[in-house]
Amino acid sequence: xxxxxxxxxxxxxxxxxxxxxxxxxxxxxxxxxxxxxxxxxxxxxxxxxxxxxxxxxxxxxxxxxxxxxxxxxxxxxxxxxxxxxxxxxxxxxxxxxxxxxxxxxxxxxxxxxxxxxxxxxxxxxxxxxxxxxxxxxxxxxxxxxxxxxxxxxxxxxxxxxxxxxxxxxxxxxxxxxxxxxxxxxxxxxxxxxxxxxxxxxxxxxxxxxxxxxxxxxxxxxxxxxxxxxxxxxxxxxxxxxxxxxxxxxxxxxxxxxxxxxxxxxxxxxxxxxxxxxxxxxxxxxxxxxxxxxxxxxxxxxxxxxxxxxxxxxxxxxxxxxxxxxxxxxxxxxxxxxxxxxxxxxxxxxxxxxxxxxxxxxxxxxxxxxxxxxxxxxxxxxxxxxxxxxxxxxxxxxxxxxxxxxxxxxxxxxx
Amino acid sequence: xxxxxxxxxxxxxxxxxxxxxxxxxxxxxxxxxxxxxxxxxxxxxxxxxxxxxxxxxxxxxxxxxxxxxxxxxxxxxxxxxxxxxxxxxxxxxxxxxxxxxxxxxxxxxxxxxxxxxxxxxxxxxxxxxxxxxxxxxxxxxxxxxxxxxxxxxxxxxxxxxxxxxxxxxxxxxxxxxxxxxxxxxxxxxxxxxxxxxxxxxxxxxxxxxxxxxxxxxxxxxxxxxxxxxxxxxxxxxxxxxxxxxxxxxxxxxxxxxxxxxxxxxxxxxxxxxxxxxxxxxxxxxxxxxxxxxxxxxxxxxxxxxxxxxxxxxxxxxxxxxxxxxxxxxxxxxxxxxxxxxxxxxxxxxxxxxxxxxxxxxxxxxxxxxxxxxxxxxxxxxxxxxxxxxxxxxxxxxxxxxxxxxxxxxxxxxx
Numbered sequence: 041x042x043x044x045x046x047x048x049x050x051x052x053x054x055x056x057x058x059x060x061x062x063x064x065x066x067x068x069x070x071x072x073x074x075x076x077x078x079x080x081x082x083x084x085x086x087x088x089x090x091x092x093x094x095x096x097x098x099x100x101x102x103x104x105x106x107x108x109x110x111x112x113x114x115x116x117x118x119x120x121x122x123x124x125x126x127x128x129x130x131x132x133x134x135x136x137x138x139x140x141x142x143x144x145x146x147x148x149x150x151x152x153x154x155x156x157x158x159x160x161x162x163x164x165x166x167x168x169x170x171x172x173x174x175x176x177x178x179x180x181x182x183x184x185x186x187x188x189x190x191x192x193x194x195x196x197x198x199x200x201x202x203x204x205x206x207x208x209x210x211x212x213x214x215x216x217x218x219x220x221x222x223x224x225x226x227x228x229x230x231x232x233x234x235x236x237x238x239x240x241x242x243x244x245x246x247x248x249x250x251x252x253x254x255x256x257x258x259x260x261x262x263x264x265x266x267x268x269x270x271x272x273x274x275x276x277x278x279x280x281x282x283x284x285x286x287x288x289x290x291x292x293x294x295x296x297x298x299x300x301x302x303x304x305x306x307x308x309x310x311x312x313x314x315x316x317x318x319x320x321x322x323x324x325x326x327x328x329x330x331x332x333x334x335x336x337x338x339x340x341x342x343x344x345x346x347x348x349x350x351x352x353x354x355x356x357x358x359x360x361x362x363x364x365x366x367x368x369x370x371x372x373x374x375x376x377x378x379x380x381x382x383x384x385x386x387x388x389x390x391x392x393x394x395x396x397x398x399x400x401x402x403x404x405x406x407x408x409x410x411x412x413x414x415x416x417x418x419x420x421x422x423x424x425x426x427x428x429x430x431x432x433x434x435x436x437x438x439x440x441x442x443x444x445x446x447x448x449x450x451x452x453x454x
Numbered sequence: 455x456x457x458x459x460x461x462x463x464x465x466x467x468x469x470x471x472x473x474x475x476x477x478x479x480x481x482x483x484x485x486x487x488x489x490x491x492x493x494x495x496x497x498x499x500x501x502x503x504x505x506x507x508x509x510x511x512x513x514x515x516x517x518x519x520x521x522x523x524x525x526x527x528x529x530x531x532x533x534x535x536x537x538x539x540x541x542x543x544x545x546x547x548x549x550x551x552x553x554x555x556x557x558x559x560x561x562x563x564x565x566x567x568x569x570x571x572x573x574x575x576x577x578x579x580x581x582x583x584x585x586x587x588x589x590x591x592x593x594x595x596x597x598x599x600x601x602x603x604x605x606x607x608x609x610x611x612x613x614x615x616x617x618x619x620x621x622x623x624x625x626x627x628x629x630x631x632x633x634x635x636x637x638x639x640x641x642x643x644x645x646x647x648x649x650x651x652x653x654x655x656x657x658x659x660x661x662x663x664x665x666x667x668x669x670x671x672x673x674x675x676x677x678x679x680x681x682x683x684x685x686x687x688x689x690x691x692x693x694x695x696x697x698x699x700x701x702x703x704x705x706x707x708x709x710x711x712x713x714x715x716x717x718x719x720x721x722x723x724x725x726x727x728x729x730x731x732x733x734x735x736x737x738x739x740x741x742x743x744x745x746x747x748x749x750x751x752x753x754x755x756x757x758x759x760x761x762x763x764x765x766x767x768x769x770x771x772x773x774x775x776x777x778x779x780x781x782x783x784x785x786x787x788x789x790x791x792x793x794x795x796x797x798x799x800x801x802x803x804x805x806x807x808x809x810x811x812x813x814x815x816x817x818x819x820x821x822x823x824x825x826x827x828x829x830x831x832x833x834x835x836x837x838x839x840x841x842x843x844x845x846x847x848x849x850x851x852x853x854x855x856x857x858x859x860x861x862x863x864x865x866x867x868x
Contacts, residue, residue, distance in 0.1 A: 218771040219634040219643050220804070229633050232646035236674040239653040243666040252657040260650040356804035357632040366804050390634070390770035390780055391805060 042452045044404070047286030051305045052382040052400035055281035055289075055345065059155040060273035061206040065165070065198040069145035072133050072162050076145065080104075081130040083141025083338040084296025085311040089121045093297035095333050098176030098424030099140030100127075106173075106183050107144050113178070129311075131292055131303075134279070135162040136271045136338035138264075139174035139420055140297070147186070148194030150269045152209065154276040161279065163272035165189050165197070168262040174337075175420045175427040193255050200241035207237050209273035212266070213347065214386045217397070222355035223270055224339055224348030225362055225416040225431055231265035271338060274345035281305055281400070288448055289381060290401040293344050293413065293436060297336035297420070300436045304403060304444050307451065312444040314437040319419050321432015322363045333422040335434045340415050346384045346399030349414040349433070350376045354389045354397075362416050362431050372414050373398060379405040379413065403448070406441040456866045458818070461700030465719045466796040466814035469695035469703075469759065473569040474687035475620040479579070479612040483559035486547050486576050490559065494518075495544040497555025497752040498710025499725040503535045507711030509747050512590025512838030513554030514541075520587075520597050521558050527592070543725075545706055545717075548693070549576040550685045550752035552678075553588035553834055554711070561600075562608030564683045566623065568690040575693065577686035579603050579611070582676040588751075589834045589841040607669050614655035621651050623687035626680070627761065628800045631811070636769035637684055638753055638762030639776055639830040639845055645679040685752060688759035695719055695814070702862055703795060704815040707758050707827065707850060711750035711834070714850045718817060718858050721865065726858040728851040733833050735846015736777045747836040749848045754829050760798045760813030763828035763847070764790045768803045768811075776830050776845045786828050787812065793819040793827065817862070820855040 069075050080103055082096060092100065101116040104125070110116035119125060130137045137143055143164055152161040167185060171177035201207070212233050213221075219229030238259065242252055259265045282291040287305035294301055301311040316334040323329070342348035352358065353373035356366035373389065376398040383396030401413055412435040419430040448454075483489050494517055496510060506514065515530040518539070524530035533539060544551045551557055557578055566575040581599060585591035615621070626647050627635075633643030652673065656666055673679045696705040701719035708715055715725040730748040737743070756762035766772065767787035770780035787803065790812040797810030815827055826849040833844040862868075 220632055229643055229646070232643070232650055235653065236646055236649060239649065239657070239674060240667040240670040243653070243657045243670050244663045246663060249658045249660060253654040256654040256657050260653060359804075360808075366807055390773075393780055394774075 042286040044286055044288055047284050047306060048289050048381045048400065048402060051281040051284040051287040051289040054157065055277050055400060056382065056385050057156050058277040058280035060152045060161070060209045060276040061155050062150055062201065062209055062269045063153050063206045064151040064201055065148050065194050066151055068143050068147050068149045071149060071151065072135055072143070074133050078124060079126045079128060079145065081128055081133055081135055081137065081141070081143040082296060083130060083137050083139065083336060084294040085299050085301030085313045086129055087127065087296045087298055089127065091298050093333050093336065094422045094424040095176030095336060095420040096140045096297045098178055099142040099173050101424065102173045102178030102182060103142045103144040105178055106186050107146060129294070130338055131294055134160055134275070136275045136341050137164060137174065138267060138271065138339045139337040139418060140176055141338045142173065146190065148190045150272055152269065152272040152276050154280060157280050159276055159279055161272040161275040163268035165194060166262060166264050166268045168258065168264070171427045176424050177427040178425060192251055193258065196242060196245065196247065196251065196255050199245060200238050203241045204237060207234070209269060210386055213270060213273070217347070217351055217354045217387055218390055220355050220357055222348055222351045222358060222416065224342040225418065226355045226358040227267045227270060228263040230270060231259070231263050234266040235259050271341050274341040274347070277345045278341060288403045290344055290403060293340040294338045295335040295340065297333055300335060300440060302436065302440050302444060304448065307444060307447055310447065312440040312447070314440045317434055317437060319417050319432040319434035320363070321419055321430050322361065323430035327421070327429035331421050331429055333420040335417060336420055337417065339417065343413055343415050344401065346387055346397045349416045351387060351389060351397040352416065353392050358416070362433055364433070375411060376414060378409055379411050403441045403444050407445050410438065412436050412438050412441070456700040458700055458702055461698050461720060462703050462795045462814065462816060465695040465698040465701040465703040468571065469691050469814060470796065470799050471570050472691040472694035474566045474575070474623045474690040475569050476564055476615065476623055476683045477567050477620045478565040478615055479562050479608050480565055482557050482561045482563045485563060485565065486549055486557070488547050492538060493540045493542060493559065495542055495547055495549055495551065495555070495557040496710060497544060497551050497553065497750060498708040499713050499715030499727045500543055501541065501710045501712055503541065505712050507747050507750065508836045508838040509590030509750060509834040510554045510711045512592055513556040513587050515838065516587045516592030516596060517556045517558040519592055520600050521560060543708070544752055545708055548574055548689070550689045550755050551578060551588065552681060552685060552753045553751040553832060554590055555752050556587065560604065562604045564686055566683065566686040566690050568694055571694050573690055573693055575686040575689040577682040579608060580676060580678050580682045582672065582678070585841045590838050591841040592839060606665055607672065610656060610659065610661065610665065610669050613659060614652050617655045618651060621648070623683060624800055627684060627687070631761070631765055631768045631801055632804055634769050634771055636762055636765045636772060636830065638756040639832065640769045640772045641681045641684060642677040644684060645677050648680040649673050685755050688755040688761070691759045692755060702817045704758055704817060707754040708752045709749040709754065711747055714749060714854060716850065716854050716858060718862065721858060721861055724861065726854040726861070728854045731848055731851060733831050733846040733848035734777070735833055735844050736775065737844035741835070741843035745835050745843055747834040749831060750834055751831065753831065757827055757829055758815065760801055760811045763830045765801060765803060765811040766830065767806050772830070776847055789825060790828060792823055793825050817855045817858050821859050824852065826850050826852050826855065
C-alpha cells in the first residue's frame with residue numbers, strides 16, 4: 041500500500057529545500073535542452089497550431105518574424121501551419137514563459153541553477169508592458185524591442201551576472217513577500233531588489249553610457265523585470281518536488297490559452313488537461329470580459345510553488361490591479377491552506393504573523409473539498425496582435441484534478 | 455472666539471497639499487539659512503553642551519573632528535564646552551537630522567523644495583548602519599566614511615539629481631507605503647525606489663566606474679538611504695501646516711536625547727519640552743534597556759506628517775525590528791486616528807482598505823483622551839562613541855501637550 045502522506049511530505053520537503061540561483065543569461069539555442077532551429081516553445085500543455093488561441097498564434101507569428109523565418113504575418117501563419125515548425129511546451133524543456141510563453145532559438149534566456157539537488161530552469165527576459173510578444177503582439181515595435189533586449193541588454197545582463205556570482209532568488213522572493221509582493225502579478229519589490237543587485241555591476245561595465253542607463257531604466261521601470269527569473273526559480277523548485285512515487289502533489293500548472301494542464305509528482309510526465317477558463321478581473325479602458333482570451337501562461341508555476349495567489353495575503357495592494365478587497369486577498373491565502381500539504385519555511389507572510397505560505401497542492405484535498413487552486417493572472421485579448429487588456433483571478437477546471445486522481449488510483453490499484 | 459476646528463482643517467489641508475520634491479545636493483554652508491563656520495545644528499529642541507546626552511556629545515565631537523576644528527576627542531570636548539561653538543536646533547534652520555542630527559558647515563545636504571506653497575527643507579546624507587556619527591560614534595572609520603560621502607558621493611548625487619529634474623518624494627512615499635514601509639524605521643522599499651530613479655542617471659556619468667559602482671552599492675545596501683530626504687520632505691509638509699492662527703495641530707516633534715519638544719501650528723516658534731523617555735524595543739546582542747539613551751532625533755517629523763508609527767499598519771514586517779506583533783502594528787495606526795484631525799489623501803494603507811494614514815496630531819485630542827503619539831525609533835547607546843544598540847517604540851511625555859494646550863488657552867483667553 042502506497043504511503044501517500046509520506047510521499048507528499050518528501051515531495052514538499054524537496055520543493056521547499058530547493059535553492060534556485062540565477063547564474064547566467066545565455067542564448068536559448070545551445071542552452072535549453074532539445075532547442076533547435078525549427079522549434080518554438082510555448083506555455084501550457086502540448087497544442088497544435090490549429091487549436092491555438094489568438095494570443096498564442098500572435099506570439100508564434102511574432103517569433104517567426106523575429107527569427108526571420110517569415111517576412112510577414114501571412115507567411116508566418118502559413119509556415120506555422122505547414123508542419124515545418126515543431127511546437128513543444130516550455131515545461132518539457134525545463135523552461136517556463138509568461139502568457140504565450142513563446143521561446144525561439146535565438147532569444148536570450150535566464151539560467152537558474154538549483155543548488156540543493158541540482159537541476160536547471162530557463163526563462164526569457166521580460167519585455168515590460170504594452171504591446172509585447174507574450175500577449176500576442178507582433179508589431180514592428182515589439183520585434184524592435186525584442187532585438188534590443190536580446191542583442192544589447194542580454195550581453196550586459198550576462199556580464200553583470202558573471203560578476204555577481206549568482207543571485208539567490210529564494211532569498212529575493214522571501215524579502216519581496218515582506219514588501220507587498222506576491223511574486224506573480226505583483227513583483228514590484230522583487231524587481232527593485234533585482235535592480236539593486238545588478239545596478240552596481242552594470243554601472244561598472246566599460247560600455248556605452250547610454251546602454252548602461254537604458255538597461256537600468258528598462259529594468260527599473262518594469263515592475264515585472266524579475267517575473268521571468270522568479271518563474272524559472274519556481275519551476276526549479278517544482279521540478280525538485282517532481283517524480284516522488286506515490287505523491288499526489290501538483291508539480292506543474294500551466295495554460296496554453298486553450299487548455300489548462302497539470303502534472304503531478306507521482307504521475308510522471310503526463311498532462312491532465314481540460315479547457316481553460318476565462319479570468320475575471322479588472323479591464324483596461326475600452327475592454328471587457330467579452331474580449332478576454334481563456335487563461336494562458338506558465339506563470340501559474342508561482343502558485344504551484346506556494347507564492348502568487350497563494351501568498352496574496354502578503355500583497356494587499358494587488359487588489360487594485362486584479363480586483364477584490366484586501367480582505368479577499370487574506371482569504372485567498374487562508375483558503376489555500378486547505379488544499380496544500382505544507383507551510384513554506386522561507387516564504388512567510390507578515391500579516392499572518394509570519395506564517396509560511398501554503399505550499400504543495402495535494403490533488404486529494406482539491407477533490408475532497410472541491411476547492412481548486414486560486415490564480416492571479418494577466419488577461420490577454422482573444423485576438424492575435426492586440427495584447428494585454430487587464431488582470432484578474434481565475435481557477436483551473438476541477439475535472440483535471442479528478443482525472444489525475446483517477447490515474448493515481450489506477451496506478452496504485454486503489 | 456477662535457474657530458479651532460476651522461484652523462486645524464486649514465493647517466492639515468496645507469500639510470497634505472504640500473508637495474516636497476528633492477532637487478539638489480549642496481554644501482550646508484551657503485545653503486542652510488544661518489549656517490556659519492562655528493555653528494553646529496543638532497536634533498531636537500535647543501540644548502547647551504552641558505546638558506547634552508552621550509550620543510549627542512559624541513556626534514558633536516565627531517563633527518568638530520570632521521571639520522578639523524579639533525584634532526582629538528579631548529580638544530573637541532573642550533572647544534564644544536568653551537562657548538566658541540554655537541549650537542542650534544536643525545528645526546530652527548529648516549533642517550532635520552536623524553538621531554543626534556548633527557549638521558556641520560561642510561557637510562552635504564539634500565535640498566527639498568515644497569512645490570505647493572514654496573519653502574525648502576534640508577537633511578544630511580544617510581550614513582548607513584554600524585558605527586555612525588548620528589548614533590554618536592566618531593572613530594576614524596566614521597570620519598572616513600563621512601569624507602567619502604561628502605567629497606565623492608555628494609557631487610555624484612548632485613549631478614544625478616540635476617539630470618533627474620527632481621524626485622517627487624510624496625509620490626515615492628505613497629508607493630513605499632504600499633510596499634511594506636512605514637517611512638521612518640522601515641524605508642526599505644522607499645530606498646529602492648530612490649535607487650531606481652538615481653541608478654540610470656549615475657550609470658550615465660562619465661566618472662571612475664568604481665565610484666559609480668560604490669555609490670550604487672552604498673545606496674542600495676542601505677535600507678535607510680531615503681530616510682534623510684524623507685525626513686526633510688516631512689519637515690517641508692509640517693512647515694506648510696505651521697503658522698495657522700488658532701490651530702492646535704502639532705508641526706514638530708523632536709528630541710535631543712535629553713528633552714522631547716513639540717511645536718504647534720498656532721503657537722509660533724515656541725518649543726514645549728520635558729525630559730525624553732527611554733524607548734522599549736529589541737536590542738542587539740550584548741545590549742539591554744539599561745544601556746539605552748533617552749529618545750533622540752528629529753525623525754519624529756515622520757509621525758508629525760502622518761507616517762512612521764502612524765502608518766505602521768502598512769508595515770507588518772517592521773515588528774521583527776521594533777518588537778510587537780503585526781496585530782500591534784495595525785492597532786498602532788488605529789489608535790492614532792483617535793488623536794489626528796485628518797486621513798491623508800496621498801498616503802494610504804492597503805491593509806486598512808486603503809484608508810488614508812492618520813495625519814495631523816491635535817493637542818486637544820491628545821489631552822482629552824490621554825493618548826500620546828506613537829513613535830518608532832532607533833535606540834542609541836547612552837555613552838558617546840558606541841552607536842546603535844537596538845530599535846523600538848516610544849511616546850512623548852504627556853505634559854508637553856498639556857503645557858502647549860495651556861499656552862494655547864492663554865493666547866486665546868479661553
